[in-house]
Amino acid sequence: MIYYFLPTEGIAGGVKVGFQFMEMLISLGVRGVVAIPGGRAPQWFACSVPVMDQERALREITPQDWAVITWPPDLEFLADTGARLAGHVQGVTNMEKVFAHPRISLLTCWESADRLAREEYGRQTVRVGISISAAFFAQGELKLDNEAAYMPRRGLGIATKTARSLPMLNWRPLDGLDEPQICRFLQKTGVYLATSLGEDFGLPSLEAMAAGCLVASVPVKGGMEYLRDGYNCLVDEPENLLERLGRLMHPSQAGQRELMRLRARATAFSYHPYAQKRRLAHLLEGPLREWRD
Amino acid sequence: MTSNLLTVIIPSRGMLPLLEQCLAALGRSLEAAGAREQSTVAVVDNASRPPLPPQRIAAAGAELIRLDAHHSFARANNLAALRWPAEHYMLLNNDVLLQPETIAEMLALLRRIPQAGVCGARMVFPDGSLQHAGVVFGPGEQGPYHLLRTKPSHLMPRLEREFQAVTGACMLIRGELWRELGGLDEDYPFGLEDIDFCLRARQGGWRVFCCQGSESLHFESLTPGRSQLDRPSRKLFMSRWQGRYTLDG
Numbered sequence: 001m002i003y004y005f006l007p008t009e010g011i012a013g014g015v016k017v018g019f020q021f022m023e024m025l026i027s028l029g030v031r032g033v034v035a036i037p038g039g040r041a042p043q044w045f046a047c048s049v050p051v052m053d054q055e056r057a058l059r060e061i062t063p064q065d066w067a068v069i070t071w072p073p074d075l076e077f078l079a080d081t082g083a084r085l086a087g088h089v090q091g092v093t094n095m096e097k098v099f100a101h102p103r104i105s106l107l108t109c110w111e112s113a114d115r116l117a118r119e120e121y122g123r124q125t126v127r128v129g130i131s132i133s134a135a136f137f138a139q140g141e142l143k144l145d146n147e148a149a150y151m152p153r154r155g156l157g158i159a160t161k162t163a164r165s166l167p168m169l170n171w172r173p174l175d176g177l178d179e180p181q182i183c184r185f186l187q188k189t190g191v192y193l194a195t196s197l198g199e200d201f202g203l204p205s206l207e208a209m210a211a212g213c214l215v216a217s218v219p220v221k222g223g224m225e226y227l228r229d230g231y232n233c234l235v236d237e238p239e240n241l242l243e244r245l246g247r248l249m250h251p252s253q254a255g256q257r258e259l260m261r262l263r264a265r266a267t268a269f270s271y272h273p274y275a276q277k278r279r280l281a282h283l284l285e286g287p288l289r290e291w292r293d
Numbered sequence: 294m295t296s297n298l299l300t301v302i303i304p305s306r307g308m309l310p311l312l313e314q315c316l317a318a319l320g321r322s323l324e325a326a327g328a329r330e331q332s333t334v335a336v337v338d339n340a341s342r343p344p345l346p347p348q349r350i351a352a353a354g355a356e357l358i359r360l361d362a363h364h365s366f367a368r369a370n371n372l373a374a375l376r377w378p379a380e381h382y383m384l385l386n387n388d389v390l391l392q393p394e395t396i397a398e399m400l401a402l403l404r405r406i407p408q409a410g411v412c413g414a415r416m417v418f419p420d421g422s423l424q425h426a427g428v429v430f431g432p433g434e435q436g437p438y439h440l441l442r443t444k445p446s447h448l449m450p451r452l453e454r455e456f457q458a459v460t461g462a463c464m465l466i467r468g469e470l471w472r473e474l475g476g477l478d479e480d481y482p483f484g485l486e487d488i489d490f491c492l493r494a495r496q497g498g499w500r501v502f503c504c505q506g507s508e509s510l511h512f513e514s515l516t517p518g519r520s521q522l523d524r525p526s527r528k529l530f531m532s533r534w535q536g537r538y539t540l541d542g
Contacts (some may be wrong), residue, residue: 001498019539031408031498039537043432048457051497135542148405207364 002032004056004068004088005078009042013203014090015186016042016179017109018070021088022049024277028284030291033057045133045179066291068107072098079103084290085231088128089113091200091222099123126287129277132203133179135288138212138265141187145257149174149213151204155195158218162193165242168247184213190257191245194218197238202227209233210268212261216245226271232263244255245269297325298321298331300379304369304386307341309349311512316353318390318509326397335373339363365475366461367486374476382471384487385463386462389416389510398504399465402453410470410499411491413459416511417446422484425463427456427503429541436531437488437538451505457495457538459503462511470499478484484526492538 004022006015019042020030024151026049035057046167050166058081061067069075072094078085085104089095092113098242099121100103103168106123108114109130117123150159163171169191174182186192192208194217205215209226217223218241229235234244248257269275284292301319305312316334334355338345340363350357358373374382381403383396392412399412414447416425425448428437437458441449461477464487474493477486491501 006442026500029406033496033498041539042539043536043540045540047539048455049539050457051491051537051539052496062381 001061002030002068002085003065004032004034005054005057005062005071005074006034006036007071007074009021009040009051009118009127011044014070016045016133017130017203018088019045019047019049019088020133020273020276021128023047024131024273024280025284025291028277028281030063030284043178046135069098069104071178075101075104089125090130091116092116093200093221108223112221126283127279128283129271129276129279129282130203130273131273132207132210132268133183134273135179135183136186136207136210137268137272138210141212143212144188145188145254146170147189147194149173149185149189149208150193150195151175153196154199155197155218158195158197159193161238162195162245166246168249182207183211186213187202189213191216193245194220195238196220199223205233206268206271209264210271212265214248214257215262215264216241226267230269232260232267295375297333297379299328299381299382299383299396300374300377300384300476301332301334302337302370302373303355303385303387304337304339304366304373305341306339306363306461308387311346312336312345313349313353313385314390315385315387316350316355317384318392320354321393322391323395325393326400328396328400330357333377333379335377337369339366339369365486366483367479367481371476371479374471378468380468382466382468384461384464384466386511389395389463390510391463392507394507395463395504395509396465402502402504403465403467406500406502408498408500408533409433409502410466410467410494411459411501412500413456413503414463414465414509415446415451415503415505415507416460416463417508419510419512421446421468421492423449424513425460425503426505427454428458428460428491430457430538434531434535436527436535437485440499446508452477453502453505455502456491456501457541458491460479462513463509464497466490468498470490470494470508473497480527481529484523485530486526489530490535492534510537512536 035054037054039053041051061083062096063082065083066080067087070088087098087104106125107128108125117125152173156259192215194205199216199220200222217235338359341376402412418424422443423441427440429440
C-alpha cells in the first residue's frame with residue numbers, strides 16, 4: 001500500500017501534482033491513498049483519489065508499506081514509521097534533507113532535480129515525470145489575441161508594470177479560481193505572463209501552453225526543460241521581457257505569435273497525463289515493481 | 294476461507310410478487326455464470342406484514358431470515374452475510390431484475406483485477422433510461438449522485454471504468470473486503486450505507502468498478518417508507534464525508 005502524505009488540501013500546485021500522480025498509479029493497479037491532516041480532500045480540481053486522515057495513516061502504516069513524501073518537513077515524522085520511504089521530488093528548493101536521507105528512494109518530476117540529485121548528492125533517481133490536467137488542452141476554441149492573463153500571487157509588480165506598458169492588451173488576474181474556471185479562461189486567452197522569478201515549480205506556464213497561450217515568462221528554476229525561449233515562448237529578465245513582448249504583439253507579428261502558440265501546444269503534449277501514465281506503467285514493470293502488491 | 298462462492302442477499306419488506314420475479318431473474322443469471330450450485334441466495338424478510346411465506350421463498354431456491362422488527366438495510370445485509378459466509382457477497386434489491394450475463398460479467402471483473410473489491414452493474418429504468426452506471430461526487434451539498442441518470446441508455450458510453458462508488462442495489466463485494474470493513478455501517482437507517490462502504494473500501498486501497506456490458510432492470514425506491522429514512526441517512530453521510538471525498542470531473 002502506498003500512503004502519499006500531503007500537508008494540506010489547499011490550492012497549491014504540489015497538491016494537484018501529488019493527486020494526479022496517485023490517480024495514475026491507482027489506475028495502473030497500485031493500492032494507494034493520500035493522507036492529509038484532518039482527512040480533508042481538495043475541492044478545487046477533479047480527481048477520484050481516496051483521502052484519509054493523516055493520523056489514521058500513521059497508525060495503520062506498516063514496514064511493508066511505502067510512505068511518499070513531497071513536503072520536506074514531513075520527513076521528520078515519517079522516517080520514524082518504519083515504512084519504506086520515497087520522496088516525490090516536485091522542485092529542488094529546501095529538498096536537501098530529502099536528497100541526503102540514506103533510506104529514501106527519489107522519484108523526480110523534472111530533469112533539474114535529476115541532475116541535482118546525481119551531481120551533488122551522488123543519488124540514483126527514478127524519473128516519474130509530471131503532467132498537467134487533460135482539461136487544459138485547447139480544443140480549438142477561438143483565441144482572443146488581445147486577452148492577457150497573469151497570476152498575481154507572485155511578481156505582482158512585474159505584472160503591473162507590464163500591463164501599464166502594454167495597454168493594448170486586456171489584462172486579467174487569475175486568482176481564487178478553481179481549475180475548470182482557469183481552463184475555460186486560458187483556452188480563450190492569447191497571452192500568459194509568468195511573473196514568479198525563480199519559480200521552483202513552473203506548472204502554470206505549462207498549463208497555459210497546453211491551452212494554446214503565448215507564454216512570456218521571467219527566468220524560472222522549474223520548467224526550463226519545456227520553456228524554449230524564442231521557439232515556443234519568451235523567457236527573459238523582466239525589463240527585456242516587457243520590450244520583447246511588446247514587439248511580438250505588433251500586428252505584423254501575428255503569424256509569429258500563432259506559430260509559437262502551436263509549438264507551445266505541441267510541447268505541452270509531452271506532459272499530457274497519457275504520456276506520464278505510459279511512463280509510470282513502464283516503471284511499474286521495472287524500478288517501481290515493488291509498488292504493485 | 295469458505296466453500297461458498299457467492300452469497301446473494303436480498304432484503305425485502307413485502308412486495309412478494311416483485312421479489313419472486315427478482316429471484317427468477319437472479320436464478321437465470323447464476324445459472325449463466327455457472328455459479329448456481331456454489332451460491333446461496335438469502336432473502337431477509339425485514340418485518341413484512343404479512344410475513345413472506347417461507348414455502349414460496351424456498352420454492353424459488355432461496356433461504357429466508359425473518360426479522361420481526363424492522364431493521365436498517367445495513368443490519369439486514371450484515372445478518373445474512375454473517376449467517377452464510379462466502380468468497381463474495383452480492384447485495385441485491387428486490388426490485389432489480391438481473392440480465393442473465395450480469396453476474397458472470399461481475400465475477401469475471403473481480404477475478405481479472407485483484408485490487409477490485411467492489412463491482413457494480415449498469416441498470417436501466419423500465420423506460421430504457423439509465424438508472425445506474427456508477428456514482429460520482431459533486432461539490433458542496435450535491436454530494437454523491439448517479440452518473441448520467443435518466444439519460445437514454447443506448448446513447449451513453451459503455452466503457453468499463455473505475456468509480457469512487459457504485460450503488461448497493463446490485464453490488465458484488467469480495468468477501469475479504471467485506472470482513473475487513475465489518476460489512477455495511479449500521480448507523481445508516483436506509484440509503485448511502487453502500488456509498489459509505491465504497492469510500493471506506495477505497496481508503497483501504499481497494500478499487501471500485503462498474504460493469505457496463507449488460508443492462509439489468511431497476512424499478513428503484515419501491516420499498517414502503519423509504520423516503521422517510523433517506524433524509525437522516527443523507528444527513529449522517531454528509532456529516533461524515535462531506536469535504537473528505539474528492540470531486541469527479
